[in-house]
Amino acid sequence: MQADGPNQAEKSYIGVDLSGPTLRAALVSAAGEVARVLEAPLEREQLVEQIARVVADLRGGTSVEALGVGLPGLVDPRTGRVHFSTDLPLREEFYADLAGATGLPLLLENDANAAAYGEYVLGAGRASQSIFYVMLGYGIGGALIFDGQIWRGASGFAGEFGHITIDPDGIQCACGNVGCLETVASAPNIVRRTHERLFRDSTSSLSKLAVNRDFTVSDITREARNGDDFALLMIERTGRYIGTAIAAIINLLNVERIILGGIVMEAGELLLDPIIREARRRSFQPCFETTQIVAAQLGLDSVLIGAALLAAQKAGA
């Protein structure tokens, strides 16, 4: 027994989030409460060792039942192994190595799926049967949950929301297609579009910022909140692109809720409002009326919580 308190008898799990440049890990209760969060810059070349160390720190003397890790890659739904990862150097042996190093029952999950599951159980998806979760970050991902089950598709690739074509004559995407949503609405591409337009408009407060250093999507969001017309325009245009793709989700899936998360959603209603307007304009009205479009509620913790709860589920909690 480690501590007094009402939850001392409740089982504990560890959730780890490898989706960004910072590793985040936490003790999570069976009810999804986050007890303690550790953060550290991701050691990309020594991930297994780093995670094992963080897990040991979090455990202390606490009894931990299982470990769930959300990562930017594809996890084979049959074996639970990493199929491939575009952003991290994860080998096929990552699963076995990490399970061995921690001695814990292990679950690996795609980061968007983990975030979606967290929001479904404890966040903006509570009390709904079916959701589509959109991660608007450095890339753009998506995840579907139908009746409590993550839909992974025939080969685990379902939910590739970022590669929906928005502009058939648009610019080239890394995936090979042209005019994908990701080419205009991911965080780096919002910054790129803003840079390009600043050449033509030097009245924005972003122009002054751009003289001294590169700016980020968070800078654009802040200037928009401060009333900068140009920054507001960029956010509004971005919302229209995203709303066009959201309309396809509405028409095809008619899910109860579409939940928008990720760093780009820091803009809040400045972004959500144009998304909803464009989605209404571009979707079949009876579908639109029964689908809610809402902001995510768990912020950075969604991957942690979702990964921990999925690990708990797998461990038979």
Place this chain on the structure above:
Amino acid sequence: MQADGPNQAEKSYIGVDLSGPTLRAALVSAAGEVARVLEAPLEREQLVEQIARVVADLRGGTSVEALGVGLPGLVDPRTGRVHFSTDLPLREEFYADLAGATGLPLLLENDANAAAYGEYVLGAGRASQSIFYVMLGYGIGGALIFDGQIWRGASGFAGEFGHITIDPDGIQCACGNVGCLETVASAPNIVRRTHERLFRDSTSSLSKLAVNRDFTVSDITREARNGDDFALLMIERTGRYIGTAIAAIINLLNVERIILGGIVMEAGELLLDPIIREARRRSFQPCFETTQIVAAQLGLDSVLIGAALLAAQKAGA
């Protein structure tokens, strides 16, 4: 006992298809074999009476277990009643009236869902777990089947494939959006686009046809098969539009098979090839590689078979 033969002990069902201008109905075995088809022009104002008459004709002395009807409208997944129908004057009482008039356990189903189920069990979807079915006809519809279950969405509207935006600056659709797939790739819209272009190109064999009478999408298909360059071009362009929307299905759902049916698919590979080319170009490669895009196999019988088998399932066969 009506007839000798190996199936005499097998239970019989009746499937009815109200999706087109002609009512079609058939006796269908529990295994999905179509025994006898009746056809008649749809009596839109006396549908209950007409269906009851056709059902009586088909039954003869045969023992029939249940009746399934596929129709162009939305069926409430909870009650089984018609929610609304854009093309037929079906009242809320249609279900009760028809059940009363026939005395049979009754199932109503959206026509695209019924066709999808038929193809899933006995046609191009055999031996796959998940399919998306596309009906390319006078309108454009779609249906999803995951692990044997039709996905209807939060309010029964899932699968509205025809209202995916293909051209953000395109023409107005009846649904309110602009540039929906249906505005360019439904049978009447293929004819409209062909008419518009014929003003500029009078070398096609379709020009001669157009002098004497209106032509149909079947005429365009026939002339394309006969090698008319202009007709081939129209089919090829149509395939590119459809392929763009198919890419969204591939990216979002990663289903095992996408099955294309309906009268527009009379063009066969002349249409299927450009659809697949464009879908490959516009989808995320790992998703594309694990999704097959194929032509439907049951033709006009898919709605009949699917409606009958769903009725059998509901009746507990």
